[in-house]
Amino acid sequence: AQSVTQLxxxxxxxxxxxxxLRCNYSSSVPPYLFWYVxxxxxxxxxxxxxxxxxxxxxxxxxxxxxxxxxxxxxxLTKPSxxxxxxxxxxxxxxxxxxxxTGKLIFGQGTTLQVKP
Amino acid sequence: xxxxxxSSRYLVKRTxxxxxxxxxxxxxxxxxxxxxxxxxxGLRLIYFSYDVKMKEKGDIPEGYSxxxxxxxxxxxxxxxxxxxxxxxxxxxSKASGYYEQYFGPGTRLTVT
Numbered sequence: 001a002q003s004v005t006q007l008x009x010x011x012x013x014x015x016x017x018x019x020x021l022r023c024n025y026s027s028s029v030p031p032y033l034f035w036y037v038x039x040x041x042x043x044x045x046x047x048x049x050x051x052x053x054x055x056x057x058x059x060x061x062x063x064x065x066x067x068x069x070x071x072x073x074x075x076l077t078k079p080s081x082x083x084x085x086x087x088x089x090x091x092x093x094x095x096x097x098x099x100x101t102g103k104l105i106f107g108q109g110t111t112l113q114v115k116p
Numbered sequence: 117x118x119x120x121x122x123s124s125r126y127l128v129k130r131t132x133x134x135x136x137x138x139x140x141x142x143x144x145x146x147x148x149x150x151x152x153x154x155x156x157x158g159l160r161l162i163y164f165s166y167d168v169k170m171k172e173k174g175d176i177p178e179g180y181s182x183x184x185x186x187x188x189x190x191x192x193x194x195x196x197x198x199x200x201x202x203x204x205x206x207x208x209s210k211a212s213g214y215y216e217q218y219f220g221p222g223t224r225l226t227v228t
Contacts, residue, residue, distance in 0.1 A: 009156065032215045043120070043206055043219035044159075051215060090158060094215055102147050102210050103174070104217060106158040 002027045004093050006107035014115050019063075019078040021110050023091030026072065033074040034092040034104065035065055044090065050074060052096070061085070086114045119143070120220035122207055128226045135194040137223050139207030146212040148190035150174075150182060153204040153222070165190055166212070197227045 007022040025031055032051045036044040048059025055067040065076045074091060091107040123138035141148065147166050151159040151174075161174030163182040171182050179201060183191045190209075194201055204224050208217040 034216060036219075041125075041222075041224075043221045044208075046216055046218070049216055102212075102215055102217065103149075103161060103164065104159075106160075108156060108158040 002031070002093050002095060002105050004091050004105055004107040006089075006091050006110050008110055009108065010111045010113065012113040012115060013081045015083055016080050019076070019081045019085065019112065021076040021089050021091075021112065023065075023074045023076065023107060024072050025074060025091075025093045027093060027095055029095045031093045031095055033065075033067060034094075035059065035063070035074075035076050036090045036092065037061075038088045038090065038109075040087070047076070047089075081112075081114045083114050083116065086112055088112070120207055120209055120218055122205075122220040122223050124223050125221060126224050126226075128228065129194075129197050130228055131198060133194075133197050133227075135197050135225065135227075137192040137194075137205055137207075137225070139190045139192070139209075139220055140188050141190075141209040141218070142188065143209065143211070143218075144187065145209040145218075146187070147210045147217075148184065149208040149210075149217060150180075150190065150192045151206045151208065152176070153206055159206065162192065197225075199227050201225065202227045 003026045034049045035047040050067045058064045092104040120141045149164040150162045165171045165184040181193045207220040210217045
C-alpha cells in the first residue's frame with residue numbers, strides 16, 4: 001500500500017533562510033510525487049511534480065524538490081524564504097498506471113511559518 | 117488555466133439537514149474528486165468519479181453520496197448532516213491520462 005509521511009507538522013524559518021520541508025513515501029511500484037501549497041482559506045495549488053523524468057524538479061515561486069529513490073524521499077526546498085511563503089504544504093503520491101482514476105494519497109501537511 | 121469552482125465558500129447547516137455541495141470544472145476533465153480536510157489528518161478522499169454517472173468510494177464514504185449527471189459537475193450530498201461532518205470540503209478534477217489534480221477553493225461547512 002502507498003503512504004506519505006511529512007516530517008514535522010510545523011516548520012518555522014526566518015525570512016531569507018533556507019526552507020526544507022520533508023516528505024517520505026512508501027510505494028511498491030514506481031511513484032509519481034507532488035507538492036501542493038495551500039494559502040489560508042484557499043484550495044490547493046500545484047507547486048511541482050515528479051513523474052519519472054528528471055529527479056530534480058523545479059516548481060513555481062522558486063521551490064524545487066529532489067526525488068531520491070534510495071531514501072524514498074521527495075523533500076521540498078527553497079534557498080531563501082519570503083514572508084509570502086507562509087502557508088500549508090502537502091506532499092502527495094500516486095503511481096504509474098493510475099492515471100485513469102488518479103487517486104492521490106496525501107501527507108498530513110506541514111505549516112510553514114516565516115518570521116521577519 | 118483550469119478552473120474549478122465550488123458553489124459556496126462558507127456554509128452553516130443544522131443537524132439532520134440534507135446538504136448539497138456543488139463543484140464545476142471548465143476543462144472537460146474526465147475525473148473528479150471530493151476530499152475533506154481536517155487539521156492533522158491532511159486530505160482524505162470521500163468519493164471520486166471517472167466518468168459521467170460513474171462513481172467509486174474513496175477512503176471515508178460513510179455518510180456521503182455523490183452525483184455526476186454531467187461531465188463538468190460533481191455534487192457531494194450529505195443525506196443527514198451531523199456535527200462530525202463539520203470540515204473543509206475540497207473538490208478536484210484531472211484529465212484522464214494525467215496525474216496532477218486541480219483544486220477548487222473549498223467549502224467550509226459547519227454543522228450545528
